[in-house]
Structure formats: C-alpha cells, structure tokens
Amino acid sequence: xxxxxxxxxxxxxxxxxxxxxxxxxxxxxxxxxxxxxxxxxxxxxxxxxxxxxxxxxxxxxxxxxxxxxxxxxxxxxxxxxxxxxxxxxxxxxxxxxxxxxxxxxxxxxxxxxxxxxxxxxxx
Amino acid sequence: xxxxxxxxxxxxxxxxxxxxxxxxxxxxxxxxxxxxxxxxxxxxxxxxxxxxxxxxxxxxxxxxxxxxxxxxxxxxxxxxxxxxxxxxxxxxxxxxxxxxxxxxxxxxxxxxxxxxxxxxxxx
DNA sequence: CTGATATTCACCCATGCGGGTGAATATACG
DNA sequence: CGTATATTCACCCGCATGGGTGAATATCAG
Numbered sequence: 001x002x003x004x005x006x007x008x009x010x011x012x013x014x015x016x017x018x019x020x021x022x023x024x025x026x027x028x029x030x031x032x033x034x035x036x037x038x039x040x041x042x043x044x045x046x047x048x049x050x051x052x053x054x055x056x057x058x059x060x061x062x063x064x065x066x067x068x069x070x071x072x073x074x075x076x077x078x079x080x081x082x083x084x085x086x087x088x089x090x091x092x093x094x095x096x097x098x099x100x101x102x103x104x105x106x107x108x109x110x111x112x113x114x115x116x117x118x119x120x121x122x123x
Numbered sequence: 124x125x126x127x128x129x130x131x132x133x134x135x136x137x138x139x140x141x142x143x144x145x146x147x148x149x150x151x152x153x154x155x156x157x158x159x160x161x162x163x164x165x166x167x168x169x170x171x172x173x174x175x176x177x178x179x180x181x182x183x184x185x186x187x188x189x190x191x192x193x194x195x196x197x198x199x200x201x202x203x204x205x206x207x208x209x210x211x212x213x214x215x216x217x218x219x220x221x222x223x224x225x226x227x228x229x230x231x232x233x234x235x236x237x238x239x240x241x242x243x244x245x246x
Numbered sequence: 247c248t249g250a251t252a253t254t255c256a257c258c259c260a261t262g263c264g265g266g267t268g269a270a271t272a273t274a275c276g
Numbered sequence: 277c278g279t280a281t282a283t284t285c286a287c288c289c290g291c292a293t294g295g296g297t298g299a300a301t302a303t304c305a306g
Contacts, residue, residue: 007139014134015264016126019206026209032283045265047284052263066273066282074213083142084204086149090197138294155253168295170254175293189252189303248306255300262293270285276278 005057006083009076012056017041018049022058025072032068128180129206132199135179140164141172145181145195152194 012018021035030038036046050070053059060073135141144158153161159169173193176182183196 003139003142006142007137010133011137013207014130014137016130017264019129022210033281041264042266043283044267044285048264051284068283072210072213074210076214077207077210078214081204081207084136084200087145087195087197087200090195091199091201140294156251164294165296166253167255167297171294174254191253249304250306251304252302253300254302255298257298258296260293260295263291265290266288268285268287270283272281272283274279274281276280 005076006080009056009058009080012052012058013077013080015049015052018053021046021049021053022072025059025070029069029071032070035070128199129203132179132181132203135175135181136200136203138172138175141176144169144172144176148182148193148195152192154190154192158193 013022017039020039024030024035024038032047032050033043035050036043039046041049050059050061053070054061057076058073059070062069062071136145140162143162147153147158147161155170155173156166158173159166162169164172173182173184177184180199181196182193185192185194
C-alpha cells in the first residue's frame with residue numbers, strides 16, 4: 001500500500017535481471033528452471049530473484065507438483081506509476097511550456113533564472 | 124537511454140529518503156541544507172543522496188555562489204513510466220477485460236483453455 | 247585578512263544484496 | 277521401493293550503499 005510497498009516494488013524493479021525476468025514473463029508463464037536457463041545466472045540466484053519479485057507482488061506463483069509456475073502480476077507497477085505521475089508535469093508539457101513562452105515572448109524577457117520558489121529564503 | 128539509465132533511475136527512486144527529497148522539491152526548489160534540515164539525516168548524507176539523484180538526472184543543480192539550488196527534473200521518471208507501461212495490461216483493464224468477456228459470452232465458452240497470461244485460473 | 251556559512255571530500259562502519267556452491271526437501275517416474 | 281527432477285535452504289564471499297564524523301574547499305560578510 002503506502003510507502004513501504006513502494007520501496008519493495010521499486011527496489012525489486014531496479015535490478016536488471018529482475019526486469020529481464022518480468023520481460024520474459026510478459027511473453028508467457030514459466031517455471032523457475034525456465035527462467036534460470038534464460039539468463040546467465042544460477043538456478044539458485046533465480047530462485048532468490050523470484051522471491052523478491054513475489055514479495056513485491058509482481059509475480060504470482062502457482063505450485064503444480066514439483067513445478068512452480070510463475071506468472072506476471074502488474075498491479076504493483078500500477079501503484080508505482082501512480083506515484084510517478086505526480087511528477088508528470090516535470091517531464092511532460094515541459095518542452096511545450098518552454099516553447100510556448102519563447103514563442104509568445106518576442107521581447108526576450110526570458111525568466112531563465114527560475115523563480116527560487118520558497119527555497120532560497122530562510123537564514 | 125537504454126537499460127543502464129533505467130537501473131540508475133529506478134534504484135535512485137527506490138530509496139524512501141530520496142523519494143522524500145523529490146517530494147519536497149515538488150513544492151519548490153531548495154538548497155542542500157534546506158533538504159537536510161527537512162529530514163532526520165545529516166547534511167553529508169543528504170549531499171550524497173542528491174548526487175545520486177543528479178546522476179539519475181532527477182534533479183538539476185544550479186550553483187549560486189556558495190548555495191547549490193536543487194530543482195526537479197522529471198524526464199527520467201517519464202522514461203521509467205514508459206517502461207512500466209509495457210505492463211499496463213497486467214493491472215489495468217484487468218477487471219474490465221474479465222467483465223467484458225463474461226458479459227459477451229453468455230454461452231460460457233470461456234477461453235480457459237491454456238491461456239498462460241491469465242494464470243488466475245481456478246484455485 | 248578574518249570569521250562564518252554552504253558543500254563536499256576522505257574515511258570508517260554496519261548491513262544488504264547479487265551471485266555462487268553444496269546439501270536438504272518435495273514430487274514425479276519406473 | 278529407488279532414482280531423477282525441481283526448488284529451496286543454509287552458508288560463504290565481494291562489493292555497493294546508507295549513514296556518520298571530521299577535515300577540506302568555496303563563498304559571503306565585516
């Protein structure tokens with residue numbers, strides 16, 4: 001839910017191997033061994049990565065006899081994206097805004113020195 | 124760009140303190156000291172976190188004399204979100220899709236065959 | 247120049263993490 | 277039953293990381 005889960009999810013996805021695992025699962029479900037053989041890491045290491053992804057609720061495990069079938073489960077990513085959306089204004093509309101005032105301000109009164117908001121003030 | 128930057132960005136954002144710093148910058152620019160005093164960590168530690176955020180291109184530093192003013196710079200988050208969007212189908216439209224075929228298939232001929240993507244199956 | 251403020255640099259320390267190996271444990275198969 | 281396969285458990289190792297302290301390094305103010 002809150003902060004903690006975001007920690008778990010983001011740090012889980014921060015690892016390239018784990019992202020690769022997720023990418024692989026995007027194609028279809030797979031067993032631990034399948035995943036292990038798809039990457040240059042040991043079966044054991046793969047097992048650990050999976051556990052991390054499981055804790056982050058990014059994969060679901062279905063035990064079928066001796067096989068553990070992993071499948072994708074992206075809700076957690078949805079939450080992560082939701083958090084990032086807060087910052088959307090800082091990557092989207094950014095160029096648009098710049099372009100906008102540049103075009104609409106032939107005088108050249110460019111506020112290149114951003115307003116320091118509240119930041120500077122104190123002390 | 125590719126994989127590497129995603130590593131840097133995601134691991135940068137995976138830390139709660141760094142996310143808090145970003146949240147703080149959402150309100151307005153701030154100096155290193157301002158950020159440090161806003162959290163229970165030392166000035167030094169704050170400086171390090173900022174450097175990490177800088178490497179991830181999540182904050183911009185403008186040196187004004189002895190003050191370093193930090194400001195938000197979310198493009199990188201945009202890329203991260205772009206990566207996550209790949210998995211959108213696994214959290215969004217999930218219920219919608221389920222509901223959809225349930226409603227549009229009164230016969231009950233559900234494609235429950237071996238659709239691996241589902242995984243949810245019975246249990 | 248001298249002192250105060252803002253940041254960083256250079257270390258130190260504990261912990262966590264990715265990866266590896268070898269031994270359990272569970273399930274399938276003959 | 278016994279053997280092979282699938283996963284995990286228990287450790288071990290190297291390294292990065294978060295956090296801390298104290299000493300540089302800049303810049304501002306007298």
